[in-house]
Amino acid sequence: MNSAIRRLAVAAMILMLALMANSTYLQAFRANEINGRNDNNRVRDSQFSVNRGPILIGSTPVAQSKPSDDRFKFQRTYANGPVYAPLTGFYSYRYGRGGIELTMNSELNGSDPSMAFRRIIDVISNRPQQGGSVTLTLNAAAQQAAYSGLGKKTGAVVALEPKTGRVLAMATTPSYDPNRLASHDNAKVDAAWKDLTEDKTRPLSNRAAQELYPPGSTFKLVTAAAALSSGKYTPDTKVNSPAELPLPQTTVPLVNEDGKNCGGSNNATLTIALRYSCNTAYGSVGLALGPDALREQAAKFGFGSRPLAELPSVATSQFPGDPNEPQTAQSAIGQFDVRATPLQMAMVAAGIANKGEVMKPYLVQSVKTPDLKTVSETKPESLHQAVTPQVAAQLTTMMIDVVNNGTGKPGRISGVQVAGKTGTAQTSKERPPFAWFVAFAPAEDPKVAVAVMIEDANVARNDIAGGTLAAPIAKKVMEAVLGQ
C-alpha cells in the first residue's frame, strides 16, 4: 500500500513541476511576446505612463513626450509631424505604433535589455521608468526641402550619404500628422484613423520605402553598370539604337520615347544613349547581356534583399525571375516587372557615387539613455561592391553628361557638378507615368545621393518627364545638404 502512495506522491510532484515549468515558460520566455501584443491594454496603459524618450535629429526633438494631466501622465507630440511622419511613425493608444516608434519601442520606453542596468537603478531608487532617446541620421534642412519640394504632388524622396549609407532625407506625400493619432481623445483618434485608412491616396504609406514602382529609365544605370562590368563595353561602344527596335517572339517593337532614333544616330554610344535615355539602345544591350547578368548586377545594388531594418514593412525591390527576350529588353529599361522603391534607386546612385561600393542604409545614428550615456552607435557597413571603381568612374562621367547635356538639365546646381539620370515609367495608358530622377553631387566628391519619384502631379500627361518634374526637387535636396 505504501509503495502505491509513494508513487502517487511522485505523480503529485510531477503535476506541480509541470505547473512550474509551464509558468516559467510563460512568464520568463513568452512574456516579451505577450507584452508586445497590440491588444494588451495593461502594458499599453503602463507604457503610456512612462516618460518615453524623444526621437531626435541632431539635438532637436521631432517626437517627444510632454507632461499631461489627463488619464496618462504624458502626451506624445510631434514637431513638424507630416514632414517626419514616415520616419517617426505614430504612437497611438488605440492603433498601436508605426515607424521608429514601433521598431525602437523598447529603447524609447526604456525596457530594452541594453538599459536593464539603468532600470534596476530606477527601481531601487524608486524613480519612475524613463525611456532612452533615439537620434536619427536625418539632415533637417534636406528633409524639409524634400517635403516642401514634393508639395501637393504625390511622391517620395530619399537622400543618402554615399560614403556611409546614412539616410539624410526620406519624405513621402501625401503625409499625415501623427499628433492626430497620438491624441488621448479616443473619439478624435478613431475619426482620424478612419480618415487616414480610408483615404485613397494612402497617406499612412511610406512611398519612399514601403511601396514598389517601375523605376523606368533610371534602371538604365543598372543595365549600363552590367554592360561596363562585362568587359565587352566601354562608354564609347556603339550600340544598335534605331527609332524602333524589333523584338524577337513578338510583333511589338521597342520604341524610343520621342519616336526618333538616338540623338540622330542609329548607332549611338552608351554615353549618348544615356544622355537621351534611348530605350532601343539599352534594350538591345539588355538583350545582349541576358537577364541573369542584369539580375546579378541589380542584386549587387541591393535588389532582392530588404534594406533598412529600422523601418517596418520596407519593400524588397525586384528584378523579374525568368523573363523571355522581349521581357528582358523591357526589363533592361526598367519596365515590365522590374520594381524598385525610391530608397533602392537612391542606393544605386549612392553606390555609383561611392566608387562602386553600396553602403548599407541606416536611419538610427545612436541610442542614448536618459542621462545621455550612449547605448549604441551605428557604424557604417558595406553592403556590396556593386561595380569596380573604374566602372563607377565611367558611370559617373556618363551621368554628368546626362545632367550637363541631356535630359537631366533641370537638376543642375550652379558651382556644383551634379551627376544624374532621369526616368519616366509607363504602366498603363490610364494612369500617369511615374517621373524619376536619381542623382548625386558633387560628382567629384559625392556628399549626397538622392532619388525622387513622382507618382502623380496633376499635370497634363505630355508634361511628365523625370527631368522637369523630379529633378528640381532633387536639386533642392542636394542644395540643402551641400549648404547652398
Place this chain on the structure above:
Amino acid sequence: MSIASTSVIQIIPRTRRGVELLLLIIAVGVSVAAYVNIGVTVQNEVPASTGYYAAGIALLAVIAHLALRFRAPYADPVILPCAVLLNGLGVAMIHRVDLGLTAIGRTKGVPFAPQQITWTAVGVVGFLAVIIVIRDHRRLQAFTYSLGLAGLILLVLPLVPGLGANVNGAPIWIRVAGMSFQPGEFAKVCLVIFFAGYLVVKRDVLTLAGRRFLGLDLPRARDLGPILIAWLASLGVLVFESDLGSSLLFFGLFLFLLYVSTERAGWLIIGGLLFAGGAYFAYMAFGHVHRRVTDWLDPWAIDGGQVKLGLMGQAWGGILGRGLGQGHPEATLYANSDMIISSMAEELGLTGLIAIILIYTLIIERGLRTALGCRDIFGKLIATGLAMSFALQVFVIVGGVTGLIPLTGLATPFMALGGTSLVANWAIIALLLRISDQARRPQTPAAPVSDETIALAVQKA
C-alpha cells in the same frame, strides 16, 4: 561498537508544536506585510483596516494552534502554517483587487476582503469542530454509506430547480437565503471518506486476480461495477453541471484510492482510458466543453477572454512581478476568484507563483506523508484521498489559469474568494491533521480496535 550504537536509534516522538508556532508567526507576518504593502503602494498609507486584518488572522491562527496543542499534539507541524499563509495571502490579494476595482469604478457592492475574513473565521470554527468532535478518524468508517449518500446529494443539489444557480457558466452553485454555496466542495470530503470506507471492505475482492493482459493484471469483469458507477457519476457531473474540473477531480480521486488500496496499476489504466473516452465524448458532444478546449488552444482569438487577460497579466508580471499594488490585476475577469493565481503571478511574478505552488506542494506531500505513516488502512486512504484531491484541484485550476490545460471552474484552495471552498478546505486540513496526530503519536501498549473488527462491524451494519 559504532554499528551497534547506530542500529538502535531510539525515535523519540516529538510533538513539534513549537516549530508550528514559529512557522505560524512567519505565515501571519508575511500575510500582514503583504496587506500593508498593498495599502502603502495603492493608497500611500498603512490601511486603517490593518489592525482588524492582522488581529483577525493572528487570532484565528492561534486558536487553531491551541486546538492542536491540546487535542492533537502530535499533528503535522507544517500543514497548518501553510494553510494560514495561503489564506492570508488570498485575503490580501482579494483586498488588492477590491482597491483595483474601486479605482476603475467597477465595484460590485461591498468590498470582498472583509467577507473573506469572515469566512476564514467560519472555516477555523469548522476546523475546531472537526478537531474536537472527531477524536478518532476511524469512527468515520461507521458513516461510510451515509457520507456516500450525502456526497451524492450534495453533488446533485445544484440541479434541483429553484435551488441551483448558474454562476460563471457552470451550474455548480446553490443559493440559499441570499447566499451562494458550492456544495461540490463538501461533496468532495464526503466522497473521499465514502471511497475509503468502501475500499477498506472491498479491496480484497478487487485484488483478486482476473485476466492477465499485456503484462497487466486486469480485474474481474464483475468487479468493474464500482468503477463504472464512479465513471458514470463523474460523466453526469460533466454533462449536467458543465464542470470538467469537478468531474476529473471526483473520478481521479476514486481511481487513486482504488489504486492505493489494490496496488494494481490496471485500474489506473482502465480508469484513465474511461476518463479519456468520456472527456473526448464530452468535447465532441457539448458546446461548452468544446469552447473550453478551443479557448485553451488559442486563447488569443477571443477579445477580452478570461484566459487571455489572465495570461497577459502573468506575462506582465514576468519573473519578479510588478510588485504588490503595482500591477493591474483588476483588468482580468474574476481576478479575485477563478483567476486569483493570475493576479498573484502578475504582482508577485514567477517567483511568487512558484513559492505559492511550492506551499501547495508542501501541503500535498505532508498529507501523503501522513498517509504513509498512518497505521490503519482507512486513515491511509482518507489521507491519500484528501492530499490527492488537493493536488488535482491545484493542478486543474492553476493549470487552467496558466494555460497548461483547459480552464475549468474549480476553486483555488484557500485563496479564491468564496466561503464554501474555504470552509471545506479548513475541514480537509483538520481531518488531515487529525489523522497525522494518530500517525505520529507514540504507540500505546493498549492496542486500539483493529481494522478487521471495524471492517466486520461495518459489513454487518
